[in-house]
Amino acid sequence: MERCELGRDDPLYPRQLLSTPWPPERLYVIGDPSMLRPGLGVVGARRATPYGLRCATRFAGWAASAGVPVVSGGAHGCDLQAHIAALEASGPTVAVLGCGADVDYPASSAGVLRQLRSRCAVVSELPWGTRPIRHAFVLRNRIIAGLSYALLVVEAGLPSGTFTTANYAADAGRPVLAVPGCITSPGSRGPNRLISDGATPVTDVADLADALRGAGLRPSEAAEADGEASSAVRDRVLGALLAEPSRPDDLARDLDMDLVFVLRRVGELEAKGEVRRYPDGRYGP
Amino acid sequence: MQATVLTATVVGVRAVPVEVQADVSSGLPGFTVVGLGDTAVHEARDRVRSAIRSSGFEFPNARVTVNLAPAPLRKHGTGFDLPLALALLKATGQVDRGAWEDHSVVGELGLDGTLRQVRGLLSYAVDAKERGLSLLAAAEGAQAAGHVEGLRYAGLRTLRDVRGGQAASHSAPGCEAEKETGPDLCEVAGHAQAKRALEVAAAGGHNLLLMGPPGCGKTMLARRLCGILPPLSADERLETAVVHSVAGLDETSALAGSRPFRAPHHTCSVAGLVGGGSPPRPGEVSLAHNGVLFLDELAEFAPSALQALRQPMEDGHLTLVRADGHVRYPARFSLVGAMNPCPCGYLGDPVRSCTCSLGAVARYRGRVGGPLMDRIDMCVTVARPEAAGLVVATTEERSCHVMARVLSARERAMSRPTHPAGLSGSALLAACDMDAIARRWLESVAHARVLSGRAVTRMLRVSRTLADLDGSPTVGVDHLSEAASYRLEAG
Numbered sequence: 041m042e043r044c045e046l047g048r049d050d051p052l053y054p055r056q057l058l059s060t061p062w063p064p065e066r067l068y069v070i071g072d073p074s075m076l077r078p079g080l081g082v083v084g085a086r087r088a089t090p091y092g093l094r095c096a097t098r099f100a101g102w103a104a105s106a107g108v109p110v111v112s113g114g115a116h117g118c119d120l121q122a123h124i125a126a127l128e129a130s131g132p133t134v135a136v137l138g139c140g141a142d143v144d145y146p147a148s149s150a151g152v153l154r155q156l157r158s159r160c161a162v163v164s165e166l167p168w169g170t171r172p173i174r175h176a177f178v179l180r181n182r183i184i185a186g187l188s189y190a191l192l193v194v195e196a197g198l199p200s201g202t203f204t205t206a207n208y209a210a211d212a213g214r215p216v217l218a219v220p221g222c223i224t225s226p227g228s229r230g231p232n233r234l235i236s237d238g239a240t241p242v243t244d245v246a247d248l249a250d251a252l253r254g255a256g257l258r259p260s261e262a263a264e265a266d267g268e269a270s271s272a273v274r275d276r277v278l279g280a281l282l283a284e285p286s287r288p289d290d291l292a293r294d295l296d297m298d299l300v301f302v303l304r305r306v307g308e309l310e311a312k313g314e315v316r317r318y319p320d321g322r323y324g325p
Numbered sequence: 326m327q328a329t330v331l332t333a334t335v336v337g338v339r340a341v342p343v344e345v346q347a348d349v350s351s352g353l354p355g356f357t358v359v360g361l362g363d364t365a366v367h368e369a370r371d372r373v374r375s376a377i378r379s380s381g382f383e384f385p386n387a388r389v390t391v392n393l394a395p396a397p398l399r400k401h402g403t404g405f406d407l408p409l410a411l412a413l414l415k416a417t418g419q420v421d422r423g424a425w426e427d428h429s430v431v432g433e434l435g436l437d438g439t440l441r442q443v444r445g446l447l448s449y450a451v452d453a454k455e456r457g458l459s460l461l462a463a464a465e466g467a468q469a470a471g472h473v474e475g476l477r478y479a480g481l482r483t484l485r486d487v488r489g490g491q492a493a494s495h496s497a498p499g500c501e502a503e504k505e506t507g508p509d510l511c512e513v514a515g516h517a518q519a520k521r522a523l524e525v526a527a528a529g530g531h532n533l534l535l536m537g538p539p540g541c542g543k544t545m546l547a548r549r550l551c552g553i554l555p556p557l558s559a560d561e562r563l564e565t566a567v568v569h570s571v572a573g574l575d576e577t578s579a580l581a582g583s584r585p586f587r588a589p590h591h592t593c594s595v596a597g598l599v600g601g602g603s604p605p606r607p608g609e610v611s612l613a614h615n616g617v618l619f620l621d622e623l624a625e626f627a628p629s630a631l632q633a634l635r636q637p638m639e640d641g642h643l644t645l646v647r648a649d650g651h652v653r654y655p656a657r658f659s660l661v662g663a664m665n666p667c668p669c670g671y672l673g674d675p676v677r678s679c680t681c682s683l684g685a686v687a688r689y690r691g692r693v694g695g696p697l698m699d700r701i702d703m704c705v706t707v708a709r710p711e712a713a714g715l716v717v718a719t720t721e722e723r724s725c726h727v728m729a730r731v732l733s734a735r736e737r738a739m740s741r742p743t744h745p746a747g748l749s750g751s752a753l754l755a756a757c758d759m760d761a762i763a764r765r766w767l768e769s770v771a772h773a774r775v776l777s778g779r780a781v782t783r784m785l786r787v788s789r790t791l792a793d794l795d796g797s798p799t800v801g802v803d804h805l806s807e808a809a810s811y812r813l814e815a816g
Contacts, residue, residue, distance in 0.1 A: 087683065148683075226678065287706075293517075299521060300521065304806045306810055307810035308802070308806040308809075311774075317810075319666055319706075320666065320673025320706055322673075
């Protein structure tokens, strides 16, 4: 694990950061500094729904396999999922921390951070060994926004810390992309609001590829096409669950079906991996 | 002059035979009781002295020694008052030597000679019957003792009555206590999934965990489980009533056939939950024998208390080992747990946002502990009902209708060669009789979910119950998939 400190005048210091309103004085980097080339920021709620985690996996995995570094914050939830997807795609990814780059925080991310340090890069503007401080996490969001040429917001409630990252991106003139979600889902209120404020909606990898090209990135053509094209759904239970996550009781009532039938159908769909059980007992994609 | 009287002392839930031997001899006047009695036994001396005098007898002005045999056995309680007094009266010739010869005698005396009922009367009654004796005790216990079939019972009101020597007779069981009809399921609006889970739990005796935000109706649902369980059989009534009797609780509702519903508060100690103390007393798990043990706010219980549940949940009984021997209590119960999804209670709520950190949620869930979670067959999340659904009157199914289905499912389960509680391994597979499709389905799920052996067994047991509810001799994909939907999130 190579450690280096990059001052603003260092040739390895990422150029794209200098064009932001408030570039950090120094960057402390563990790993490969070439990862700090312009990338795609992927951010989202720590307490993400399965939907948010799946979207993070899908888009971050695709971007990384197209050679675009995935920049995120290493936090629990969407951030971590984006890093994992990029690592699994053997693509570039960068974690920007609100503590020293050599500090494992949060502890649950330690394993992924270790992999990032050896295979990709972990960055911070704080000196080695700095313990996590609350306000530093807000400030590191400007580095995530600054390192990226475009920022993708996967899932965020209202209000949410993710919005500060979106604001920093807007201040730096970076386009903001957002994954639209169900209007009844609290976790999708943030992205839906961003879209109504002018962010670019991303519904599949073709949208993302277009947006990245528009932002000046060049995703390689070789990246795998999207495997999740949704086919027509014939099953009424599955169709209803894909449209809106719901509890078996409510589903049975709304579809006017027998509860036991719905329970069995849902159990089967869950076993096939088409739906998942949420912590509150609802089932959804 | 010597005389002996037969009696017993309660160890666990059983009464163990004890012989009271009295010796009245000349010497310095005094009254000693030997044979490892506790404080209550030693205090009996003063009660007996007064009771004898106020009942028109004479207390001997001589040296009185009473031995409780077998001497090494520790003896507890106030039940020795009457046998002590009777032995003394016989030894002094005030009562005929042959009177009450084939009787086991037990009872507490007041200073005026009135006889009181003692704790564990039913244990004494069972013991007397097993020894082929009649029971001589307080008159008020006659009805409860009538439930012990074939027992002859002589009820006395005061010590004076021992002179009469009237014969013991069979007393009729006091059945006038109606079986309590608890709260009815039809009073709960909505919650269809949780009601279905209650029905399945009742049919198969499965342990159930209800998880949901505060005020969503977890407790209300759990209280209605007893109402859909079949009434206690004659043997079960006596088993349950004996435990209640030993604990000094009212046993009439158990004798009337109501299943016990125990809901200890979450500050309950280990000894309170599984039994203990000196002398050992049955805990909540034993008081819930043949009934329901409801642990509300499961995660707030002391971890040590929860872990102590593991043995009784597995074995159906509990053995307390103490320096002076071990005591065994029955504890076959259905566990119903209720807990919030997180400390603030609103994790995953569609409207209110949860304020707990992820670490706090993990710690909260971790308090219940994996081994206990592993023994819970079904987990159902209960949602906060929408306000609109509460004010609209709907026709919900009544408990008695659900109970009818539960009964027929239980009958079907009992008709198989292996008792449902003992189903495991090859017997379970044979009982399920799955076809190739179901088997493949189960294998793929077990593989994809990385299910442990115990988790698969648990799922199969629930599937078997679901098939019984359906009246199906074989377990199919339908049953397996419904059972899979009740699995714990962690499992």
